[in-house]
Each structure stands twice: as structure tokens, then as C-alpha cells.
Amino acid sequence: MVKILVIEDEESVRENILELLDAEGFDAIIAENGQKGLHLAQQHDPDLILCDVLMPEMDGYGVLSALRSQGKTATIPFLFLTAKAAKTDIKQGMNLGANAYLTKPFTLAELLDAIATHIGVIHR
Template identity: 35%
Template sequence: MKPQILVVEDEDALSTLLQYNLEKEGYGVTLASDGEEALMLAEENTPDLVLIDWMLPKVSGIEVCRRLRSRQETANVPMIMLTARGEESDRIRGLDTGADDYVVKPFSMTELFARIRAVLRRIRPGLAEDVVKAGDIMVDRGAHRVKRGDHDIHLGPTEFRLLDYLMQHPGRVFSREQLLDAVWGADVYVEARTVDVHVGRLRKALNRHSEHDPIRTVRSAGYAFDFEAV
């Protein structure tokens, strides 16, 4: 059964765009145009995830999050907040109120889908998509398989986890230390330069047919997976 997403957005154009793209990705979508309608719909049929705008008519997105968290039936429903308010204090307030993630407008659909998958995987792993795609690269976690175009890509377990993690956060730059904690584990001691070795192996495997390199090196900062460039 496909995950059901409640989209709470009062801008008709964005609401329609979200519905079209989410349904294309295989999600079921219910739309609400204000906070009161969102609360009513969530009470009638508990969604698997709520995608909610901060600024809403009647009841604000922050208040909707607070009320959903206070209800037993919806207390554990994952919520991602969409907002034009990008200040740190606003992000902290949104997360403290109950949102699981925070996406600042304008955003790309690819980034949003990655955030949705990451939240579902963390909070409701049974609903998470086992196949992740970006451009011509496909990672199948269930089969532990990677393809680029028509070619199978053979990766070691560390390179597989590294690619999977980077693809979960497209465009975001991670330092070597952050990648070590996420991929190797915080309790494992290896030198930071080890990341460079494994990134080199991953690049060699992904780009063996002279394809464009999707992994971007950011000098003095780390690495990022650039989905736009794939």
C-alpha cells in the first residue's frame, strides 16, 4: 500500500504542483488549503506523513503541528514544514513544536523527495522506499544493487553506504568528519582521510564509462552529491 501524504498548502499553484509530483512518485495525496481543514482530514483518516506550510489561513502550520502531536492518533505522524522563513530561530521553533524536518522555499522537488524518504525511513521504516533514484543512478537497498543507466555498478559495502547517504541529502555538503560519523559510525575510529580513499573508489566505479561525476568536492569543506548535475 502506498504511503498517504496530507499536503497542507494555501497556494493553489504550489499545492497542485506538489500533488502532481508526489503522485508521480507513487504517493497517495490528500489536499488541505487551511489549518482547520488539515486537522479535520487528519482526524478522519490518519496520514502517513504531513507536508505543511507554516503560514496558513484559520490555523497556522505551527499550531496544526502542535495539535496533531497532542492527539494520540496522530502523535507519531511524521511532519515536514514548508516555509519561506529561513531564520535559525524559526527553524528551531518549528522543530520544537513537533515538525520532523524543515524545508525552506523555494525548494527543488528532488530535495523534497529526498527529505520525505529520509523522514519515512527514520520514523516509519516500513513505508520507506527501498529504491532511490537521481538522474541515471539507481540504488536498490533491498537488493544491495546500484545501476547507472544500463550498467551495473559494483561497490563495496562502505562505498554503497556512502553513495546511499549522499543521495539521501542531495546538494548538501558534508565534511569528512560528518561522513565518518554517518557512514562508519561515531564509535569507529578511522582517519578522516579515509573518506577521500572511499570517495575515490566510488567515483571510479560510478564514472567508469566516462559519465559526468555527480560527486562534488568542495575545497576545505567536504563532499556533496549534486543531483542537478547528473
């Protein structure tokens, strides 16, 4: 089963993503901030990470930078899911090594397509 780590500080968004992933047969792990997400990524070795940018304790850019600097987590596909939609925000995320940058609101199809692109699994 594909394991996806969701790092999102807004409970309603986090729960909605968790529901969507569960319905599609993914094993979802959740973290409510960047520090916890970083710890869970190191502990659970997920197949893919979905992460917000603006969060307490450590933002998504910090999480991505930390993951990319560690051998064990450096190659985990990383997708930003965020409301930060300015071109400079997207460029910053991609320059740090994100595999994709989806802006909120996003559709289920957009999310599933991004996941499939980066882990090679098609759920429909």
C-alpha cells in the same frame, strides 16, 4: 501505498506538490488551510504530513501543536515546507516536534529525500 497529507494555502504550490507526489506514486490528500488539514489528518491517518507555516484559520505551528497533543496523530512524521527561513522560525518548528523543516524554494530531490528519511520509502 504511502498516504501524504499536504496542507498548503497557495493553490499553485499545492497543485505543484500534488503533481510531484502523484508522479512518484504517493497517495496525496490536500487541504487549503490548517483547520481543514487538521481535520483530514484525524480522518485519514496519513503516513506523513507536509505543511506550510503561514496559512489562514490555523498556521502550521498550530496544526503541529494540535497533532502532537492527540494520541492518534502524535507520531505522524511532520515536515514543514515554508518560505519562513529565519533561524528562529526553524527553531520554533523543530521545538514543536517537526521532523524536518524545508524552505521554499526546494527541489524535488530535497523533498523526496526528506520523505524517504521519515517514512523509510525510497522513490527514484
